[in-house]
Amino acid sequence: MTFSIRTKLTFWYTSLLAISLILFGLSFFYALSKIYMNRIDREISSVAGLMVHTIVEPPGRLRLPKNFDIILERFFGLRIRGNYIQVLTPDGRVAGRSSTLEGLELPLTESAYRRALDGKRTYETVRTFGVYPVRILTLPVVVKKTGLVAIIQVATSLEGMEEIFHYMIYFFSFGIVLSIIIAGGVGWFLAGKALKPVDEMTRIARRITAERLNQRLPIVKPDDELGRLASTFNEMIARLERSFRQIKQFTADASHELKTPLTVMKGEVEVALKSRADEKELREVLVSILEEIDRMNEVIKGLLTLARTDVEEATIKEPVSLDGIVQERCEQFKKLANTKGLKLNIDIEKDVVVLAEPVRIGQVIYNLVDNAIKYTPRGGSISVTLNKRGRCAILRVSDTGIGIPEEELPYIFDRFYRVDKARTGGSGVGLGLSICKEIINTYGGKIEVESKPNEGTTFTVYLPLAEEHTMKEVD
Template sequence: MNVASRIPIRWRLTLWYAGLLAMVIVLFSLTLYVGLRQILYSMLDESLHQQAALVASTIQVVNGVPDLPGSNARDFTTGEHFVRLTDLSGRTVDGASSVHGRLPVDQAGLSQALSGRFSMRWVSTDGEQMRVLSEPVVSGGQIVGALQVGTSGTEVVETLQFTVLLLAIAGSLILLAASLGGLWIAGRVLQPVDRITGLAAEIEETDLSRRINLNLPDDQIGRLARTFNGMLDRIEGAFRRQHQFTADASHELRTPLTLMQNQIELALRQPRDPEEDRAVLEALAGDLDRLTRLANALLLLARGDDHAIRLHHEAVDLPVVLGLIAEQYGPVAAEAGVTFRLDTEPAMPRADQDRVIQVLVNLVDNALRHSPAGTEIVLGCRTDDAWASFWVIDQGAGIAPEHLPHLGERFYRIEQDRDRARGGIGLGLSICKMIIAAYGGTMAITSSPGTGTSVVVRLPALTAPSEGLAPERKKASAPSATLASTGLQTPARRN
């Protein structure tokens, strides 16, 4: 872990903000300084140009030597400007001798002027900065001397130095004030995060009902709090389902185990005739069958949770499968006074035939369990666009609306359906939902008291024979053979 990661986020935000602001202040100060210096230098140079033009207009050349009238020279050398006029040899003309002591000799500028070039240079003398203009004096097309005009630049230099000092002080104060303000704002903005962190640290596994109620606006922090609350809802629901699942599974396992133990102890305590022993063994076989079905169902659901179920894709002929289901369950239905009615159209989903039969067996078993004598169960299928649908519709007592959202939850059973003698373990619809979802399908259950129940399953339809399926479609196997491999209850085992 580096040092930066140990710094609190409010300080990191403040440092980033202060760093960016410092860069802005420095760039602004540099721009202001360069612009001000350019303006002051331009004003200074412009005054020198004007003074040089004024002096040049009064220069007189006598015998090839430039000269200034004495009265004019004194006028030029008073005030802010200083003037020097030299001949071609660089000697100061006598007419400007009164300023010789005030104007420092700019030898480089003088040499350039005598060679015909113009120059504007800074010259330092006795701790004073002077701006000196040097230009040639031309007469008759010939260079006869040089003119130097200078003025003090101390005021300009001091102005620039004061500007730098002012910018440094003002920038530092602004940066300090902005940093403190940014630190305070960051603390206020992140305060809800600290409260969320504190509340999250207080939430324990034994109490997942607490939520973050800070009345936050609809911003990033508010959405974070709502997302966190949503996550807590899901975690609480998962823990509740896990607890309920464990309790229900333990209860489901304990009941047949207790019955088996009681029957074995009773058989061992007193001698029995063969018929009684046979009855005990049949009861034990029934309890073992229930335990086996429960174990297989739990194993299948666990594999589904881990996405470890092997999915086979093949063409499933739904009319054929529904016909086999009706034929297999015919004797059981006839014994209960229930009839099957087939309402099939060509439909062929892309799925595993054994898994489809497994879903249908669960649905038909539920329908038979809740269908009174003299009613019928409709088994149907059809193709609708890209979906192959099949359904199981009964005319039973129906289901109250408050139970519909919970159908498919593991071990969820309606109170009147808790008769274990009828064979239900509360996992059939959970297995159906898992299998259907694994193939990208949906299952819809509609029901109301007194009108029966309708379960419609939709699976992706087989759209073309080139979807990677085997050339020969597998022949539909009997439901009992399919259930034998899964351990689920077959009609012959129903009591």
């Protein structure tokens, strides 16, 4: 069973309060009874002291007049009332008692008697005498020459203290219960007030769905805990909103890219069917359709690559020698560069090992060199360099081609983005660079571009080098 934070807070708060109130009450009672007992002990002790002087005659004999308490009160002003006095002979027999005892006998406990024989006084609280407990002092009267002459017992009733204590226990219990009820109520109210924004946030957060990602939580106090929670939540929704928008955009672009060639093909086929075209014209239509099919094939291939890169976030990483892959890929382009009248310079450092998947890395190099060749006019040159710096492998592909306008640079890595479709006569689908970026990100690297229109473009790829031990495995 789970309880709400509000219930838990109130529970802990009131329990703590109850515990501290009870502890306080207990220590208060303890201290009070100590003080009260001390006072009573002092009083009975002074009565007993006076008694000693009254009943013992100089050579050390017991002289106990009848009604000695009345004499005591008259001549010495001793306060007998409320006290019980009893005098015992050394063997424990009663020799006399005050009229306040009304014929009753004060109990002499075994231990008090033994201590008296040893010459020690004893204070004790006895509950067996009458309705209320009594405090009894048992004091031996010892004279130097004759030894123990008598045992004096002075007692006083604890009736007053008992009454006060009973009254206070009621008072305290009532007070504690009342304060806990009040504190619990106030605590419950305050906890509810403090947690109200959380309820509000829950209510609004529940309304936010994929279709309503533009909603945000209200932030009342940005610097307190709830404010920070709300703004973190808002940032998360903003990121979700961005991703959602990108996915929507991507789906729209992808559909459009696939629909265009279909529309073109449909139009050509319809025209061909309507007209009475001869075989040569029909062949032309078929060639054009083949071109469109190739294009669609390109788009689908690109989309598949991207989808796979998305899914395999942390793809299989193995130590691969980048220099080998770059060398191999560039060899493949040499012939194409030649036929386009371009110079392809290659400068590769040896033993560059990165953690990656060879096919994926090959794709990156293919796309970059392919672009360089595609966007560089006859007579230009392309250079591919690979070297190590620090813990990074740096791959550079630069050309002396048509370049990219500065305002277009931020978008060229977007899916389906192409600077100017007219420039390259329709070849390419605008997925190459986004595939490169996606793959490089997966391997913890980054890609940068520098370009000047009509001067050339340089793409730089940074990839983290594999650690020492993995390099040995490659060797």
